[in-house]
Amino acid sequence: xxxxxxxxxxxxxxxxxxxxxxxxxxxxxxxxxxxxxxxxxxxxxxxxxxxxxxxxxxxxxxxxxxxxxxxxxxxxxxxxxxxxxxxxxxxxxxxxxxxxxxxxxxxxxxxxxxxxxxxxxxxxxxxxxxxxxxxxxxxxxxxxxxxxxxxxxxxxxxxxxxxxxxxxxxxxxxxxxxxxxxxxxxxxxxxxxxxxxxxxxxxxxxxxxxxxxxxxxxxxxxxxxxxxxxxxxxxxxxxxxxxxxxxxxxxxxxxxxxxxxxxxxxxxxxxxxxxxxxxxxxxxxxxxxxxxxxxxxxxxxxxxxxxxxxxxxxxxxxxxxxxxxxxxxxxxxxxxxxxxxxxxxxxxxxxxxxxxxxxxxxxxxxxxxxxxxxxxxxxxxxxxxxxxxxxxxxxxxxxxxxxxxxxxxxxxxxxxxxxxxxxxxxxxxxxxxxxxxxxxxxxxxxxxxxxxxxxxxxxxxxxxxxxxxxxxxxxxxxxxxxxxxxxxxxxxxxxxxxxxxxxxxxxxxxxxxxxxxxxxxxxxxxxx
Amino acid sequence: xxxxxxxxxxxxxxxxxxxxxxxxxxxxxxxxxxxxxxxxxxxxxxxxxxxxxxxxxxxxxxxxxxxxxxxxxxxxxxxxxxxxxxxxxxxxxxxxxxxxxxxxxxxx
Numbered sequence: 001x002x003x004x005x006x007x008x009x010x011x012x013x014x015x016x017x018x019x020x021x022x023x024x025x026x027x028x029x030x031x032x033x034x035x036x037x038x039x040x041x042x043x044x045x046x047x048x049x050x051x052x053x054x055x056x057x058x059x060x061x062x063x064x065x066x067x068x069x070x071x072x073x074x075x076x077x078x079x080x081x082x083x084x085x086x087x088x089x090x091x092x093x094x095x096x097x098x099x100x101x102x103x104x105x106x107x108x109x110x111x112x113x114x115x116x117x118x119x120x121x122x123x124x125x126x127x128x129x130x131x132x133x134x135x136x137x138x139x140x141x142x143x144x145x146x147x148x149x150x151x152x153x154x155x156x157x158x159x160x161x162x163x164x165x166x167x168x169x170x171x172x173x174x175x176x177x178x179x180x181x182x183x184x185x186x187x188x189x190x191x192x193x194x195x196x197x198x199x200x201x202x203x204x205x206x207x208x209x210x211x212x213x214x215x216x217x218x219x220x221x222x223x224x225x226x227x228x229x230x231x232x233x234x235x236x237x238x239x240x241x242x243x244x245x246x247x248x249x250x251x252x253x254x255x256x257x258x259x260x261x262x263x264x265x266x267x268x269x270x271x272x273x274x275x276x277x278x279x280x281x282x283x284x285x286x287x288x289x290x291x292x293x294x295x296x297x298x299x300x301x302x303x304x305x306x307x308x309x310x311x312x313x314x315x316x317x318x319x320x321x322x323x324x325x326x327x328x329x330x331x332x333x334x335x336x337x338x339x340x341x342x343x344x345x346x347x348x349x350x351x352x353x354x355x356x357x358x359x360x361x362x363x364x365x366x367x368x369x370x371x372x373x374x375x376x377x378x379x380x381x382x383x384x385x386x387x388x389x390x391x392x393x394x395x396x397x398x399x400x401x402x403x404x405x406x407x408x409x410x411x412x413x414x415x416x417x418x419x420x421x422x423x424x425x426x427x428x429x430x431x432x433x434x435x436x437x438x439x440x441x442x443x444x445x446x447x448x449x450x451x452x453x454x455x456x457x458x459x460x461x462x463x464x465x466x467x468x469x470x471x472x473x474x475x476x477x478x479x480x481x482x483x484x485x486x487x488x489x490x491x492x493x494x495x496x497x498x499x500x501x502x503x504x505x506x507x508x509x510x511x512x513x514x515x516x517x518x519x520x521x522x523x524x525x526x527x528x
Numbered sequence: 529x530x531x532x533x534x535x536x537x538x539x540x541x542x543x544x545x546x547x548x549x550x551x552x553x554x555x556x557x558x559x560x561x562x563x564x565x566x567x568x569x570x571x572x573x574x575x576x577x578x579x580x581x582x583x584x585x586x587x588x589x590x591x592x593x594x595x596x597x598x599x600x601x602x603x604x605x606x607x608x609x610x611x612x613x614x615x616x617x618x619x620x621x622x623x624x625x626x627x628x629x630x631x632x633x634x635x636x
């Protein structure tokens with residue numbers, strides 16, 4: 001029997017963070033993961049994360065994964081890959097399949113950070129090749145560099161559905177539509193807006209009736225549902241697609257905790273262990289962190305991991321109660337800040353009509369994926385200005401504030417509460433550097449200059465597609481819904497390292513298009 | 529007695545539905561109709577369904593279908609899915625060949 005102070009199951013954001021916290025306090029730590037690469041889902045997250053600095057905001061997920069791995073390595077944490085934990089037994093003994101053997105380990109404490117698995121939804125033809133999980137398509141694209149299909153329909157408009165749809169577009173796939181049985185888009189409006197301005201239509205209150213095809217997916221039929229999710233006959237709509245991605249939620253992989261005898265509960269977030277605020281389960285010395293204890297984001301999983309690692313150190317006597325409290329108090333504050341705003345766990349399923357500032361939310365954003373022009377004026381980030389100035393189409397209270405730190409002239413204010421909407425500080429003037437545009441994880445900031453040339457305005461937008469247009473290119477400007485509205489000429493392309501692969505395109509458009517044009521389409525570009 | 533285990537509960541006769549031939553457990557190729565019928569045969573818990581039909585006993589070990597099976601059973605019993613006890617979690621969690629299961633590493 002191999003003994004360790006702490007055994008961690010799962011080398012994703014929660015598991016690695018827990019390992020780092022525990023190893024820092026002197027525990028001998030071993031981490032098992034069934035995958036051949038560590039990092040859990042982090043390495044397929046190519047987008048910039050939300051939050052504030054303490055949550056590693058505006059850093060791309062895979063970079064966060066690299067940082068965590070390096071930190072764990074420096075602390076001499078043992079990470080065993082291709083290692084399937086087959087059982088968690090009494091007295092914190094585990095059996096692990098490594099290679100062709102079953103090995104036995106015993107820990108004085110165990111942290112289960114096994115994450116979650118994708119939900120499926122059955123419909124006629126759902127077992128055809130070509131119906132895949134959205135996460136699976138992300139693995140194919142971002143880890144293995146394989147296009148999951150050429151033309152895709154996405155079911156589910158939570159953040160997974162929205163983010164993966166955008167990444168499908170980035171990978172060169174066409175996204176035929178985003179479909180959700182709910183009447184409102186579930187994920188962040190800014191994620192929806194990114195997809196909508198590429199011209200992808202949203203079908204809310206719709207569901208998949210059937211996947212068509214004999215040997216693989218050749219098409220899909222969707223239909224409208226009423227308020228009790230019953231199909232309305234005669235509303236069928238067909239799309240030619242070769243891939244159907246399902247982004248209909250995740251279920252915690254909590255079986256090991258169940259098996260270990262931890263008290264469990266069935267909640268809307270899945271079958272999860274009953275835990276206290278530190279991740280301690282009903283079995284002393286066994287902790288749960290990350291999605292296994294309830295589906296959230298990688299950002300919160302990392303903090304939960306750090307808390308669990310710290311508490312395990314305290315449980316085993318490596319940290320005094322006071323010292324542990326000092327560490328966890330800070331972490332809990334950071335976690336609280338992430339769990340605020342419209343998408344906070346406590347607001348799940350609630351209908352929110354006003355922002356924290358008392359501004360009516362955009363209905364168009366929630367149903368069509370983009371802001372209606374008539375709704376723009378009421379949001380504080382969308383102010384008119386002289387000369388070049390930022391336009392922040394950030395209209396929901398989400399925990400995120402990198403734009404505030406990004407502006408070297410302090411033009412952008414969010415304040416203490418990181419879920420507040422950004423406002424423009426009129427005292428300071430914009431230099432047009434574009435740091436805010438590149439820092440916005442939601443790609444919701446644009447720079448406008450209505451005085452660019454008589455009769456013409458310039459619009460600077462974040463652009464993460466290849467091939468990158470070059471100065472002098474002409475193409476079409478698209479509005480927020482992806483509709484072509486006018487000719488546009490690219491007058492500048494900026495890609496400094498500080499922008500971290502978000503290029504800034506500046507296009508010249510007729511003055512009356514300044515508040516409409518939000519995307520650029522070169523001639524012969526595939527993402528439509 | 530536990531609500532979900534009330535064997536005297538009257539759940540009515542089995543009435544066939546148009547999508548009864550839809551496969552729910554892909555690994556073991558169990559259809560929706562078979563699962564619904566099993567409930568009418570008296571299998572009220574997921575563990576019973578699992579033993580009776582082998583749902584969730586294949587390659588994916590229930591990762592894909594367990595939630596679906598649960599909602600079908602719940603609907604048939606007229607209960608919210610939360611009232612259905614999840615199947616027992618048991619080693620080895622993932623499909624493992626017998627020759628490996630029998631190959632305990634010797635002490636080092």
